[in-house]
Amino acid sequence: EISAWGSLVARRERNLRQLYPTGTSKVYGYVTNSKVKFVMVVDSSNTALRDNEIRSMFRKLHNSYTDVMCNPFYTPGDRIQSRAFDNMVTSMMIQVC
């Protein structure tokens, strides 16, 4: 996995697909320029999801994350408690599921 992240950062790819041995879930990773990583775990049964959608979801996550970072009362590393962020995530999940 670490090597996978390394290749992701090195090649500057924005997404990566990885199948676990069990094959029940797909794991998507997204890394930003500031080495912040977003990981998405998707159930294998959900075949309707395409790469474009995954990428757009990651982009939304990234944008919301930057909004959270703009808040001076948020220290990086804390659990994110932003309501806007939570709303965005739940709306995204509702869309997919």
Next chain:
Amino acid sequence: MMSKNDGEIRFGNSAELHGTKVQIPYLSTEKNSFKRMDDEDKQETQSPTMSPLASPPSSPPHYQRVPLSHGYSKLRSSTEQMHPAPYEARQPLVQPEGSSSGGQGTKPLRHQTSLIRSFSVERELQDNNSYLDEPWRITEEQREYYVNQFRSLQPDPSSFISGSVAKNFFTKSKLSIPELSYIWELSDADCDGALTLPEFCAAFHLIVARKNGYPLPEGLPPTLQPEYLQAAFPKPKWDCQLFDSYSESLPANQQPRDLNRMEKTSVKDTADLPVLTQDVTGDDKQALKSTVNEALPKDVSEDPATKSGLLPPPPALPPRPCPSQSEQVSEAELLPQLSRASSQAAESSPSKKDVPYSQPPSKPIRRKFRPENQATENQEPSTVAGGPASAATVKSHPTVQKQSSKQKKAIQTAIRKNKEANAVLARLNSELQQQLKIPKVFIKPNSQRKKEPLEKRSHTKVLLT
């Protein structure tokens, strides 16, 4: 005889009974009073009509008070404080109990009254304006107060306050960090990490509301949206009238907070600077206090309050007379200069850079200070800075430009001290390293035994350095 005794006994009994009976209603009234006081604290429905004081304990029936850990206790204590008064007027039986409870309540609260006063006054301001319907509407007085606070952080009203500055400022309100984070999220509409004037007013208003016990809204209320605020309160009003009328109130308000922030920024940068800034700020405060103390004794009592990190007092207090308007401008200049100077100190730039920077303001004073600095090389930086600083205040005319240059000089002396200390430490370091290598040669008879550990030590030391 027996009958007499019986009679006496009976009389005694009845007297006792009577006594207890008398006491019982007293107790019941006490209980009622306490019960009612508690109810008052919780419901607050009758207090506007009862309390002789204007309106602070009242709260609109629509909104329920959310108990804050810190703020609500203050509110409760303030309401308890005010309640004994009406009860004394109405029920003379309860008077001793009421006054005693009031007395017990006031003693620990006396130090909090100044804290509570600011918020109660703000509550009054809100109550005056049909608060029942729209607690999220900013009144004119509140608006002016927020604008003044904004100016103290950022002199240009069309510019914005950076996130860190705003964070330091709002943290003084003693709200919890998650709540402040949420308030920021609500008020920073464009999520740029900075607050424009309307955004700042919205944030401030939310903080005030929260302090008064109102739950934070789910979304930014329409009356707090930046577009609404900008439309409701057009800019020219902020710039011209307010500036003229409230410019005097700013410097005194500004001074302790600026000093607070100066202390904070200096703590970040170097270890020596806080000592200097405290000395310098002490001198500044003395200079200002001498002029302000005569006018308003209230301000002195609130200066420690502001210094302890609270929000400054509201405009309900009369504006403080300031020595001159130029102070405000020079104070604003001071901060960027100080931050620049402190950043230079952090970078440990050579003193030559500082020399051309500060030479224009005042040459003759610098010449006076230089021999003093050279003579007292090994003294602590605080005393040296305190010396020329106090000398400056004694000798020179107490104008602000001299103060700013004095502070610059204090920082320059600090920089020089640091560099000298660095040089001395570097010399000591090199000497110590040489000393570590030398004993190998001296300790000849035990050379075999002691060489190895010494060599190991010297190796490790070399690695570390």
